[in-house]
Amino acid sequence: MRKINLTIKRGLDFILTLVGTIITSPVILVISILIKCTSKGPVFFKQERLGLHGRPFRIIKFRTMVVNAEHMGTGVVINEKDDPRVTKIGRFLRSTSLDELPQVFNVLKGDMSLVGPRPPVTYHPYEGYENYPEWAKKRFEMRPGMTGLVQVTIRSDASWDDRMKIDIQYVNKFSVLFDIRILFGTVKTVLKGEAI
Template identity: 60%
Template sequence: MKSLNLFIKRLIDLFGSLLGLIIISPILVVLAILIKLTSNGPIFFRQERLGKNGKAFRIIKFRTMVVDAEKIGDGLTLKSENDNRITKIGKILRATSLDELPQLFNVLGGQMSLVGPRPPVTYFPYDGFENYPEWAKKRFIMSPGMTGLTQVTVRNSVSWDDRIIVDNEYIDGFNVWLDIKILFKTVYKLFKSENIYMKTEKKQ
């Protein structure tokens, strides 16, 4: 049964990402132009993330911060939308999660899924896949997602270890219907900005 669910999940990913890219292509073009016109630097932000089985891949997002923002100020930590490293258009993109849309290319390419645990950077919260505790490595059994159970529940309001616990709950309870529920909840929460920033933790 799980194998069938995984097969259906991949079909949904393929058709969903392809259809999504076709439908929102005008939006992607407009956002790309706005990013280019309002700040210096590339349109897209690419970063090494840990994917299925801990294998690294390059995630693609719309750039919402100044170039080399991770090397300035608080690094990965974002305390509020008033962080001066966030561009004007970036504030809107982050608040609405529109910066995540280019990840549909990652889904189409098989590095990601529409639904799954969010892929962490290679060096945080643990430095490399091999340094994750065994209980936490379960979250890497499945492909990472554009959205997931954590994103529609606790999002960034709890510590990384607590988020991993929710990710593991998703792994244990996975089925196609759960994915569909998460997708609907994601659409509902799309234009809500609660739990995006934290005072002590680093944003995904």
């Protein structure tokens, strides 16, 4: 049954993302122009993340910070309210979660899914997949998602260990119906103005 659910999941990912990309292409274009006109640097931010089975891939997002921000100040830790590395348009994109929109291309490619554990950077909280505790490696048994169970429950103010435990709950409870519930929860969270 799990295999069937995984097959349906990949099919839905591709179809929904393809349709979504076509519908949101004007929004992607407008945001791209705004980023280019308001700050120096590329429109997109690409970064190595850990994906399915711990394999690295390059995630794509709208750039919301100054170039090389992850090597300045507090590094991967971001203070959403007053971090000077976040651009003006970037603050809006983060608050509405629109910075995540280009990840539709990661989903189409098959590196990501609409729903799954969020992909961590390759060097945090552990240096590479092999250094994760054995219990935590289970979170990498599913493709990483644009959103996930963590984003509609405990969110980003929880510790990494707590987030990974929720990710493992998702992996264990996975079904297409569960994914649909998480997607609706994500829409509700975004409409309430809570950044994911």
